[in-house]
Amino acid sequence: MKWLLPVVLMVTLLLPGCVSLTPSIVTFEVTPVTITAGQSATLVWDVSGASSVSIDHLGQVAPSGAQTVMPATTTVYTLTASNVVGTITRSTVIIVNPQPVAIVFEVNPATMVSGGSATLLWNVTGAASVSIDQGIGQVPPVGNRLVSPTVTTTYTLTAGSGRGTDVRSVTIVVNPTINATLTASPSTISPGQATSLQWNVTGATSVSIEPEVGDVEASGSRTLYPYTTTTYTLSAASECCAVSKSAVVTVGRVYSYPDFYPYPYPYPYPPDGNQYYAPFVEIFTVSPAKIQAGKSATLSWYVVGATSVHISGIGYVSYSGSVAVSPAATTTYTLTARNAYALRTRRVRLAVEP
Numbered sequence: 001m002k003w004l005l006p007v008v009l010m011v012t013l014l015l016p017g018c019v020s021l022t023p024s025i026v027t028f029e030v031t032p033v034t035i036t037a038g039q040s041a042t043l044v045w046d047v048s049g050a051s052s053v054s055i056d057h058l059g060q061v062a063p064s065g066a067q068t069v070m071p072a073t074t075t076v077y078t079l080t081a082s083n084v085v086g087t088i089t090r091s092t093v094i095i096v097n098p099q100p101v102a103i104v105f106e107v108n109p110a111t112m113v114s115g116g117s118a119t120l121l122w123n124v125t126g127a128a129s130v131s132i133d134q135g136i137g138q139v140p141p142v143g144n145r146l147v148s149p150t151v152t153t154t155y156t157l158t159a160g161s162g163r164g165t166d167v168r169s170v171t172i173v174v175n176p177t178i179n180a181t182l183t184a185s186p187s188t189i190s191p192g193q194a195t196s197l198q199w200n201v202t203g204a205t206s207v208s209i210e211p212e213v214g215d216v217e218a219s220g221s222r223t224l225y226p227y228t229t230t231t232y233t234l235s236a237a238s239e240c241c242a243v244s245k246s247a248v249v250t251v252g253r254v255y256s257y258p259d260f261y262p263y264p265y266p267y268p269y270p271p272d273g274n275q276y277y278a279p280f281v282e283i284f285t286v287s288p289a290k291i292q293a294g295k296s297a298t299l300s301w302y303v304v305g306a307t308s309v310h311i312s313g314i315g316y317v318s319y320s321g322s323v324a325v326s327p328a329a330t331t332t333y334t335l336t337a338r339n340a341y342a343l344r345t346r347r348v349r350l351a352v353e354p
Helices: 004-014
Strands: 024-031 034-036 041-048 052-055 064-069 075-082 087-097 102-108 111-113 118-125 129-132 142-147 153-161 164-175 179-185 195-202 206-210 219-224 230-237 242-251 280-287 290-292 297-304 308-311 315-317 320-325 331-338 343-353
Touching (some): 041 052, 041 075, 118 129, 118 153, 179 230, 297 331
Parallel strands (some): 290 343
Antiparallel strands (some): 041 064, 075 087, 118 142, 129 153, 206 230
């Protein structure tokens, strides 16, 4: 009778509606198969004839279902279905690519003067390690660092990830400090005397001195004869910066003739040698002040205390005199009287009608 037991058991298992010999995994798949770290995928499964279903990394699950997963790295998921007859497995893999590395690396300011400071700022995502050269070393993914290079320097940030390494660089341009001096010797003079401007500039790309001088070399000197007290200003500039220096030359007072002498004024110089006198234009007229084209008018002048007298359109003339003029159009005549101490000008206008 013992030989009948296996036969009875086999017949029982094969009867309609009874459990199959082993479970059946109808579906076990993942969508999508490839993701980027930080993204998710969905596992879907359907199993029949199983009394127990499990998926590693998830544990026991229902015979059919779906589950969202977010693995950090490429992962193999294995489904195991079992019943009293046996066990069956099936695996699927989710490929996880590392996040792309995003790097923001900046410096502020990008240009500075030697002795100053600048700030490096960075923000890195998707990297396992971040470092900056020039002695800084490993740094957190987000941060800033105050630096004080003495010469123009390039800083390189290196971000390492599963994809390899990514680098970004910034450059801080360091301009030398502008040092400038400007002196006048002597700084106090009498009218007609000379003063010497002397200057020396380092760290600048352009240097100029005003008034009278203009653009100059980085160092030098210039002899000047100011008529009045004058402030000379040196301006020095580089790509980032500018400085200025001033020197004042004080010139003794220049007197006009009418301050001391009534008309008629002595010529060519007053007898008092203890004062400095500017030229004095007593007379500069045109008569008539209006003419018809082709007609003439008379310019008349009288100047005292001048070593030279010049009239525009005519040239150098004596200290006193007159001349006939016949311009074709309305004209302004300028008389310039000059001596060692000062100069004076006077203008007259002659209108010309067609």
